[in-house]
Structures are given as structure tokens and as C-alpha cells.
Amino acid sequence: MNNQNSGGNPSITPRRGLPGLRGKLAGTAPLTVAFLGGSITEGAGASDAESTSWRALTGAYLQQLYAGHPVRCINAGVGGTTSTFGAHRLQEHVLREGPVDLLFVEFSVNDGEDREESIRGMEGIVRQCRRLSPQTELVFVYTAADKNLTGYKPFNIAVHEEVAAYYGIPSIDCAAKVYTMIHTGELDWRKFAPDGYHPLDAGHALYAALVQEFLQQAVARAPCRTAGVTEAEETALPDHRAEAEEELLLPAPLDIRNYEYGRLLDYSGAAYSAAFSPRELLPEEPLMNWRFSTAHACTDDPQAEFSFTVTGQCAGLVLLYGPDSGIAEYSLNGGPYADINLFDDWCLEAYRPILALFPVQAERGVLRITVRNTGRRDSRSTGTGLRVLKLLSS
Template sequence: MMQDKQQFKSYFQIRRGLPNVTRKLVGTDPIVVAFIGGSITEGYGASEPDETSWRALTGSYLKGKYLQGTVCCINAGVGGTTSTFGAHRMTEHVLANGEIDLLFVEFSVNDGEDREESIRGMEGIVRQCRRLSPQADICFVYTAAAKNLSVDIPFNIAVHEEVASHYEVPSINMAAGIRQLIEEGEVQWEALAPDLVHPNDAGYAQYAVYVKAFLEEVLSDRVTDTISPLTMPAPLTIGNYEFGVMLDVGQVEQQNGFELTNEKPESLINWRYDLEHLYSDNPSAEFSFIAAGRSTGLLLLCGPDTGIFEYSLDGVTFHAVNLFDEWCLGAYRPIIAVFQLQADVASTRVTIRNTSQKDERSTGNGLRVLKLLSRIPEAISGVSIGLGVKFGIERF
């Protein structure tokens, strides 16, 4: 496909570049690279996700560039998820084994039309990474889908760029590169992504071309003395998820009618982590837990038998939540429910209760709770890495 290096530069915002990785490339210490995002980061649509996705190809390129050392790659992609969930997953899925050297962030397709929520998620990821792994470089990547190919400045990419600019995070606009190819008649989007979202091997290879070009540009100059010290600016929004975490369901209180199980539901998609969860189909089952800070919520497994549940904050008003959608008809998958933001208070008691109500398409009243979403108070945030669960590190 005919795109030259000069064109590639128009798809990058280099900003501070990757000074940490640039420095490490002259040594022999291991380099840890993490990829957090949705199904496009996970590699859905690739013939071999750990070999032919843009994530895997990027890892292979970095290994080839760092022959004197080891490159360890963390796949923290979870299909169908947003930056809000990504911020809550950082501790467990990215930082559980300690600090990293480079973080790629990909949520421009999955984030929705709520600008403030998108900023809360993306800013939460950046601030959490810089607080818990302060030497790590961060790079945003913007992938293609109909909404990112139809206009000059796609909404979600523009929102993510607000965060990237504020924190001097470099970015790679893969969608702009793909759009240019389409406009020049070099390719049809369907040939690179048959479902118009998830690339095939050819599509992932094209994504990897843009990432490689960016890396060659920013890593070509090994002199980093001119880079100014990194400082944490004031947040764009006070309600961001910098301190968002997932807590084990073992922390629930006053539990009645739920059972703790590791049973894997049939047709489970988008989840390869620990399956321990609370389950009940009893309409009167309930539990409570204490959440800190401005927001809280649940990570649930939703599928064909998912019903409607209710929640209350400090026992005031109960609100019904129906998460059943067309995707629930065929498979179980992780879905988050984030409850309304609260004022800065020390803690909130959250009560969850099942109901006899359900969507007309659902086959039951099942409620499966994988994790509690909460916020680690700033005073103890430095120990939050210890709350993580084990995950696999892929070595390319």
C-alpha cells in the first residue's frame, strides 16, 4: 500500500516521545510493555492473536530492536470494554507485577458519546500509570471503525486527544492512515476488517506499519537530555478514575442468597481472568459493601439469563439496572455498571438486591458479580498494586 514516511508523520503526535524506552534501549535491563484496550488490542479477528495482531507485531518489532535485552509484553485487552473499565483494571491487569516501561492505550472505538466519561477513563489510566509506574512512557493509539473513518476529526479521537495533549502523551492515529488509504483508492475497509471493526491479518499488519513508523521516529534519537522533567498537571476533571480499582467479591457484607462459585457459564466471551463470582437467581438475594470516594459499581457477567437488579447508596433510593442487550442472547460477557457519582465522602454503603423483574428477552433472573468497582483512598493508594491478581506475561 503506497504510503510514504512523510505521510506517516501526519498520523503521529510525538509530544514528549518515549524517553524512558529510548534510554533503556542502550542498556540490557528488561523492558516491560503493556497493551490495554478492547478487542482490537486483544486481537479479535486475527488468525493468531498472539502472533498476527498489531499488539503481537509491535512486541516482535521491539524485540528485534532490542537484541541485547528482553522484551516482556502484557496483553490487557478485554473485548467490548471502555476506558472507564480500563482505568479500574489497571492495578490488576497491568501493574500487578510491578512497574512497566511502556503502555499502549486503545479505546477510541469502544468509548461512547459521553465526553466527560471518556475523559474520566482516559485521564484515570494516565494518572494511575504515572503515579504507580512513574517512569513509564504512555502512547495512545486510535483505531478504525465507521465512526472514526467518516469525519476529519472523529469525536472519540478528539476527546482522547484532549487528554493526550494535557499530559504530553504521544498518539498514533491509525484511523487517519486507513482513511487516507481508502480515499486514495488503495484499499476498501472491508478488505482489512470484514465486519468493519475488527481487522483481519492484513488489517492488523497495516496497523503495525503505523506503530513501527512511529517507533522508528521517536526511538531513532537516543539523546534524551533535552527532555524536561515530567510533572503531573492538575486533572482535567476531579471525577476521573485515577484511584479506580476492582475489589474481590469476598469483600461483600450482609450477603444473603448468593453463592460463591468458579463455574464458567457456557458461551463465555471477552474474559480470560479469574472466574470466581457471586451468583444467584433468587429474586430476594442481596448483599452490601463499602465503597470509597466519588464512584462505585459492579463488574458482572451478563448473558441469556441475566435479570434486572437494584442498587442503593447508603440505603436511600433503590435504582433498577437492566443490562440485557442483544449480545446477551448468545453469550456471557463482562459488563460494568457504574453508579452515579457521589460527593467526596469517606465511604458509601452500597446495597445490591436481585429482583423478579427481567428483560422480556431474558430466560431468567440470574445475577453474576465478578468484581466490585471502587476507589482506593489517596492516603493508601501507594499499596494498591498489592491488590492485584496474577496474570500471564507473554514473552515474544
């Protein structure tokens, strides 16, 4: 496995490269590319997310590279989401319409300081993707933010690199490039990303240029050669290596509690008390970090409750939290109730989906969850609302 930096560029680590992409580009079938990440992947900071973001520029480059054939790009960037949420969103937001050929994953800015949780999220994405869409090539992308500019391999990026190295996934460290340019005087970080996170057009272009440099080298790189067989002979032979390679796709996990089986489930899969009603956010109700359906179960009754059952190692909820959200509580498998209070300063501005994960169990099994409203609220909240957007299992 090649773990060396590509072409002397310390920001690019090719590892196993993209062995499937070269062959894909030589054919005529459509190319499907997905971008799973946070707000920077979604396009925040760009003047036009669909044309000047690093995601859009990368898609345009692949269309140029794959001239004459369809290139379909999936925007699975959702602001404020971590790799944990990403692992649970993968099936619905990336794989719902079938396998993808190339998947870029970007969560180093949004993941927190919990090393184990970051491992579980990133490893869950990798293992789930390789199990459900084994032909998908993955690439990790590390973008810049204040916390990712404290050194050459700051904490969040170093944790993601553990997963990348273990599974042989190429990585593109945009933050390392920015860090170097800041310290050589080539770049003013506050002009590059005025809020310390979201790059302006020039920043998105810099990220896209690094991705393009990697793609150029990955496509040009000679494929692995079967011993004693010429390139022409190898091209003509059936690729029986794929079966052997597939056996190596899922080694023993780094963390057995990873979210390989993470899924979003429809809120309607729970049994609700009569106080709940289905609804969607109205146009005048502010919403952030969500471009998808807001259909959810809603109540402000302090006596309301619901329950659901899943099979897995972990269960949870995606709640629509906003200005009038209250405090709920949950019980797992008949255990004592614990509070769910996700209210923060962002809730004062708009509704947004927030993950509430319950404790990961030692083994997979049946998990029975009961959630009830409490009638209590954070001092900043205007109500005791409970809005259930999704159920989770993993």
C-alpha cells in the first residue's frame, strides 16, 4: 500500500489511490459522484454554492475529465453535521438511488474532541459504504478552520487519518495547505474565511485545485499489474482480483461500536400518544442546516410520549430543535429515564435537526426506547415543544 505523499505535495496522501476510477473513465457508463460533509461541502461561504464551491468545481472538473458522458453529482453536505450524523445519513442521502462511483467525505471541521466518537463516525461511513456499495472509491477531505490550523496534523485531522490509513483511503489535507500558506505569508486567513470556517470563493477554489491535483495523479497512475501479465493481456482478462480484494474490504473494525449499520428511519415508525400530530414547518418558520423534508411528529403537551423498537447496537433520534423546544426524557430497555436537552444559542435563531444518540451497547440486540415530554424547558426557550424528525438505529 502506498502511504507516501503524492508528487511531493504534503497535502495529498494517495494510499491505494482510485483503482476503479481509471477503468470507469475509459468506459461510457455514467459516473456518479457524491459529497458527504458539513456546511463547507454544502457550499457555505461560496458566492454560488452550485458553481463556485469546492464541491461544484470538483464536479465540473470531473465532467471535463469524463467529457461526453453523464456525470451525476450528489450534494450530501448538511451544515453543522458530524461524521456520526453522516454515517446515519449515508443510505438516505447518498446511496438511496443506487451505488456511487466516488465519494468525498468531509467532517474534520464539525467533528468534536471525542476521539472515539470520531472514529466510530468515520469508520462507520467507510464500512457501511464498502458493504453496501463495494465499488465506491472513497476520499477524505480535510478543510480548514481555526481548530484545524493549530499545527500540521491537529487533533481532528489526525483522528480521521487513523481511519484513512487503516482502510487505505486517500486523503487531501486542505487545512495543511492553508496552514503552510498562512505561515509563509501567502494567505491572510481572515480574508480567506472571515468567520474562521467558511471559505470565500478563492478558498473554495484552492480546495478544489488540491482535489483536482489528486484526481489528475490518480487517473494517470498506472494500475496494479498481475505478475507475468502484460498491460494489454491484463486488460483483456476478466478481473478476478476484484473477488479477492472484496474479501479485504472489511478487516476487523478499529472500534466495534462504529456506526456501520447507521440509518435514518421515518418518524412514523414510532407509536405516539394522541397528543402528537404530523406536520411540516411552515415557510415562515425559520429553518437552518436542512434541505430535506421537514415532515415530523409534533407536540407541546407535557404528558405526551412515544415509543419505538429497533435492532442494533445503538438507537437515537433526530429532533427538530428551535425557539420553542422543551426538555424530553428517554428510557432504554426499561431503564431509568435520562434528560434530552439539546437547546443551545442556535436554537434562538431557527429550527434545525439535532442528533440525540442513546448509549452504545456492547452487543447488537433489540432496543426498546420510550420518550416522554417533561413540561420543562431551558430558560432561553419559549415553550415545551417536542418535534420528532427521524428515528435512528445503528
